[in-house]
Amino acid sequence: MDALLSRLRENLPPEALITDPDVTASYSNDMASFCDAGTPAVVVLPRTVEQVQHVMRTATELRVPVVPQGARTGLSGGANASDGCIVLSLVRMDRILEISPVDRIAVVEPGVVNAVLSRAVGEHGLYYPPDPSSWETCTIGGNIGTASGGLCCVKYGVTAEYVLGLEAVLADGRLLSTGRRTAKGVAGYDLTRLFVGSEGSLGIVVKAVLALRPKPPRQLVLAAEFPSAAAACEAVCAIMERGHTPSLLEIMDRTTIRAVNAMAQMGLPDTTEALLLAAFDTADPGPDLAAAGELCAAAGATQVVPAEDEAESELLLQARRLSLTALEAVRTATMIDDVCVPRSRLAEMIDGTAAIAEKYDLTIGVCAHAGDGNTHPVVCFDHRDPGESARARESFDEIMALGLELGGTITGEHGVGVLKKEWLARELGPVGMELQQAVKKAFDPLGILNPGKLF
Template sequence: MFLGRLRAVLPADALLTDPASLAAHSRDAAPFSEPGTPAAVALPRTAEQVQEVMRAAYEHEVPVVPQGARTGLAGAADAVDGCLVLSTVRMDRVLAVDPANRLVRCEPGVITKQLAEAVAAHGLTYPPDPASWERCTIGGNIATGAGGICCVKYGVTADYVLGLDLVLPDGRRMRTGRDTAKGVAGYDLTRLVVGSEGTLAVVVGATLALRPARPPALALLAQFPALTAAGDAVAAVTAAGHLPSALELLDRATSQAVADFGHPLLRSGSAATLIVECDSPEPLRELRAIELLCKSAGADNVVTAATPEESRQVIEARRLVSPALGAFAATLGGRPTAFIEDVAVPRSELPKFVATIEEIAARHRVRIFTLGHAGDGNLHPTVVFDEADAREFDRARTAYDDIMAAGLALGGTTTGEHGIGTLKRDWLTRELDPAALELQRGLKRLFDPKNLLNPGKVVQA
């Protein structure tokens, strides 16, 4: 009956019920998730179709799970049994680039890279650059409050969302926010929806702030004989007032994996590597100053790029982490898997945190490769192991949890930019104040009294 109604309101190609499609849309990229099987997948092309779908689901009390590109790492886009998956990937138009007001209007299914290219054609930039930016959608970025590498200087997705076009769980349409640079009219519903992982409303359009094009960037890499030395360098860069556009850290294991993978600039045997990018008006001058700070802190291999081509090679060390870990995983045999963590700690606690992660890896006999955004204290320790080995799986899971506990103990958060989803829902109850948790549940009930929109994600209603 519900599906019959959906067929009546959607074009024939916009409703999928074949097992292959259901399986393909059952989950995102999170570890440890146990997704359900959807009853159907809707692929609307318009906000009106989303409204029709939501009205039908509301009346028939069918849970709806919004999805973008399913690149999320917390299970927020995992299907629940019998749900309707509502994919917004076909709503993929950039509606208007407005250089005079430095903003862009778009639909939720636009891929981040396509949006970046569309605004670049007008001499503007949309900075947020999550690792999956070539595949992930703006709607997904908004749902998860996505970060990225350059947010150390330019901020995260939330900082660029001026207004939203939403469909509420009962099918009503709602605009939030504004087209103006500033505005304080009422409680900030826009910001409340950003990062809510599709549990409060479905994003059907967004107005995003833009910046002038970024100046050409240059980068350096610095390797250190001790982790504390790398920490000292990050502290010195901060203390000197620099604002790099990237400040990335690779721990000992990650540095070694990338060196073994054959990166020409990276030496073996290093305790930590920093990659620093600057896009100030005179990046080389700033990089030279940072080079000195790295050397004073004890760096024993520093490569400062003076040209864009050299810079590309430096940055390549960061980009190679993923293939290098893949190559390492392939040596494990069985069913090699990588669990990516997302803990953020106060920047000053980074060295202590990385050292603790190394202890955790040793204690549980798992390989953990830590890399991340040193500039804002947000690390992605990655546990690489053989999932076919049940005991190794258990040790990996325990290590994963121990890392979060360690992050919280250092005054951090269990998620800097990947979100809660189902993966960290239990951790949210440990991280948040009881009163805050109660209000979070109240917010969910306020927006979604029937608990139909992405139920069970972020908070249990």
């Protein structure tokens, strides 16, 4: 410990180091349940690339593990500390370095908050689409680490599609530049995409070149009530099959609706089994909303209500954004899954999750990015009850198994972290795991970058 602190202090200002055990303990974990976390030796909050390089050179010299962190809003334990590690918190590297309306790019440091970037580029008539539910607090570095998505993915895609280039500090302190600033580029292997979703296991992202889009016109939303999740999913399939391009297509099941009402008294229909939200952001969204409404009615919707203006649309979206928070209030703890399945199997996923909830006598609410098949089953349980906690873990695993059976993946946007390590091996298979581990070793031969995650 003394040697580590002595070396770190050589090129770091005092305010960049936190050694108080009570404070360092607060950096031990992200927001995931059932994930082991260790005790960090020190927390470092750098402001410059050179400071990050010094940390990594020191870590390599002394063989000390390093756990990179953003805002710690993750849900899979990917930012959890390991015993004796350096927690490298990048939240103070929060500058927007450039916004170019001509090139339609932004260059940012990893600690920039997603919502801050969105508002900044909006002032230039531009749009950064990825918008996770935690967009008001999560950072771009964390978004890149987990390849996060959001509500608008059905039309605009996920984080990976907006990261053009990166600068990353490698395990030995060298600075790697990947990608480009141009609209096109195919020189060499795509190391940029390799870093996106790597959960800090290959290097420390210190700068990102992000693609931007023109700011879209106003968005209008419609809400459709359904007597079953299957009927709502039939409407989703019909909307996509007919060639519509919604900017948002979200489902909330009955459990979620009731939780949101209990928390925010929003007056959502408690009697409905599923609520579908569809939005369009074209110059004239009226015809698209009307067409989507007709398809919802044909699928069995009991009521279809298009928003009349942006304020009403935002109110409906607020209900969806509150879903996870509201479900977290149902019991003392939650496990939030993010299984993604083909759209054509979405109904089977939601109904199968309801059966699992009944089997284990648990409250499990489902909200979903229905447009891309990304479901968020939220297992609610009392962590003080060992039996209920055990059932929660079993149900969580059964939900992931169901996702794989339906041709899906164990994580659509939250990452693997600690929570899903065993399931990654099941999804990738032995050959896939062998190659993934070989890539990890090429970038991090000593295994000091975010150890214990993914594999």
